[in-house]
Amino acid sequence: MKSKLIKTKVEYAKALKRMEHIFQAKPNTPEGEELQMLALIIGAYEDKHFPIEAPDPVKAIKFMMDQMELEPKDLQQMTSTSKTTISRILNYKMPLSLELIRRLHETLKLPYEVLVSKYELQI
Numbered sequence: 001m002k003s004k005l006i007k008t009k010v011e012y013a014k015a016l017k018r019m020e021h022i023f024q025a026k027p028n029t030p031e032g033e034e035l036q037m038l039a040l041i042i043g044a045y046e047d048k049h050f051p052i053e054a055p056d057p058v059k060a061i062k063f064m065m066d067q068m069e070l071e072p073k074d075l076q077q078m079t080s081t082s083k084t085t086i087s088r089i090l091n092y093k094m095p096l097s098l099e100l101i102r103r104l105h106e107t108l109k110l111p112y113e114v115l116v117s118k119y120e121l122q123i
Helices: 009-021 030-049 057-067 072-079 083-090 098-108
Strands: none
Touching: 009 030, 057 072, 057 083, 057 098, 072 083, 072 098
């Protein structure tokens, strides 16, 4: 299959099918090179047609807290932030400050792109 930009759903489906067929191709072989090219053009098509929005920052914080088995008091200590501030943020009553975004990035390893995403406050 000659690799070219994907412009239609039919071309996308064909590219996926071909990629599945050559998925085990060895690097530095013609099929391996084709696999790399298909991955790039499929990725470009998916980025354009199936964009994924950044998650709500508060939900991301809560998710990471759950994964790390942290309570709000733990987050408070880890970020040197007051109990009231953590509570207000987790309840959508207060936006994240730039300094807290930095601290959350460092402590929870959340990407900046997630932490700076817009979300609705419930004031």
